[in-house]
Amino acid sequence: MRSPPGSRRLIPTGLSMEIPWGTYGRIATRSSAAFKLGLDIGVGVINSDYRGEVKIFAFNHSDRNVYIHKGGCVAQLILEYIVMADVYEVQSLTPTDRSIEGFGSTSQRRKPTSSSKTSKGRWDTLGEPSAKFDYYINYDMPTPLPDLELPAPSWDDEPTES
Structure with a gap:
């Protein structure tokens, strides 16, 4: 092709x-x-x-x-x-110093100063309020998979002659 x-x-x-x-x-x-x-x-x-x-x-x-x-x-x-998560609409999210700053703001290395209490259970927030809808997320970690038996390498793994 x-x-x-x-x-x-x-x-x-x-x-x-x-x-x-x-x-x-x-x-x-x-x-x-x-x-x-x-x-x-x-x-x-x-x-x-x-x-x-x-x-x-x-x-x-x-x-x-x-x-x-x-x-x-x-x-x-x-x-x-x-993570297969349930997402819920909420009225507001907890404030942080980063607030709604976006691109390039991660590298400014601020100390986390959120006044929110540490999450108990499986609830976390998805970012900061930036529009009409804000969301909380409730997630369940998937059950670990058993070790997978892999087939022998395919012909794609064989070196090719030039």
Whole structure:
């Protein structure tokens, strides 16, 4: 598949899978594809109930054509635990020094000075009031999965002759 400079492509993988409950699959760029080809993989989330073909959304940030060959390794799948949370609307959130400051404010390294009491149980807040709706979150940690038996490496892991 040819990807011209500045283009984006949806790459079929021919793969379907069953992601374990309590996790999701995150499709990420392989560093070699980014460094050598100028290829970036867009956001890719596979929910545990999805059963269709996995496709990869690729961006060519280089100034040349990039050729993606069948079986080529440009992306990777990372399984991550996910919190299945109940979200509730509330009237207000507890104040902090950071307040509603956004981009770039994390690196200012303030001491946390929230006057709120430490959370008991499973309740936390999602940020600061910034609009009509503010939310609290109640989360249950998923039950850990047993160790998964992984199959032998596939042909994709075999070195190729040039």
